[in-house]
Amino acid sequence: MSDANAPWLVVGLGNPGPGYAANRHNVGFMVADLLAERMGGSFKRAQKAQAQVVEGRIGPVGPANRRVILARPMSYMNLSGGPVTALRDFYKVPVENIVAVHDELDIDYGTLRVKLGGGDNGHNGLKSMSKAMGPDYHRVRFGIGRPPGRMQVADFVLKDFSSTERKELGYFVDRAADAVECLVTEGLERAQSTYNS
Numbered sequence: 001m002s003d004a005n006a007p008w009l010v011v012g013l014g015n016p017g018p019g020y021a022a023n024r025h026n027v028g029f030m031v032a033d034l035l036a037e038r039m040g041g042s043f044k045r046a047q048k049a050q051a052q053v054v055e056g057r058i059g060p061v062g063p064a065n066r067r068v069i070l071a072r073p074m075s076y077m078n079l080s081g082g083p084v085t086a087l088r089d090f091y092k093v094p095v096e097n098i099v100a101v102h103d104e105l106d107i108d109y110g111t112l113r114v115k116l117g118g119g120d121n122g123h124n125g126l127k128s129m130s131k132a133m134g135p136d137y138h139r140v141r142f143g144i145g146r147p148p149g150r151m152q153v154a155d156f157v158l159k160d161f162s163s164t165e166r167k168e169l170g171y172f173v174d175r176a177a178d179a180v181e182c183l184v185t186e187g188l189e190r191a192q193s194t195y196n197s
Contacts, residue, residue: 008097036070038181182195
């Protein structure tokens with residue numbers, strides 16, 4: 001069991017730069033941005049890692065209140081493991097207190113799944129993180145669905161959400177942020193029973 005006072009590291013996965021900002025692959029950044037807003041902080045360049053971070057607290061006053069480092073790796077998706085490992089070491093975060101928020105092809109759009117450990121399912125950000133520190137971190141998987149027709153996966157994830165999807169995107173991002181907060185303050189079982197639909 002991890003130290004109750006150990007900080008949490010919540011990593012929104014995505015690609016840096018305005019050209020990627022609204023891509024499906026960047027939904028992790030969108031959730032991290034909303035969490036930063038809720039924490040009343042803004043992202044700053046990390047000293048020891050190629051990432052932007054916000055430090056703050058999540059949860060009600062009392063024993064469930066947790067110190068959290070929110071991060072957006074600035075290394076591009078397929079190199080996310082380096083910055084995440086550097087932040088883990090710098091902030092002394094146990095691996096079970098790391099949460100990756102990422103897009104997930106095998107789940108319908110807007111559906112969430114919270115889990116601990118597992119494979120990378122072809123996701124380059126997870127692949128890089130697992131290679132760097134093993135697979136035993138938490139994931140908040142944000143469903144984006146499968147590409148239509150014969151569209152290549154790489155093209156699909158690097159496209160912006162469709163106009164139809166954007167109508168509900170704010171709601172789903174909000175729910176994913178709620179799931180992260182629930183996971184950090186109340187634990188995996190509660191987060192799964194509440195948000196795994």
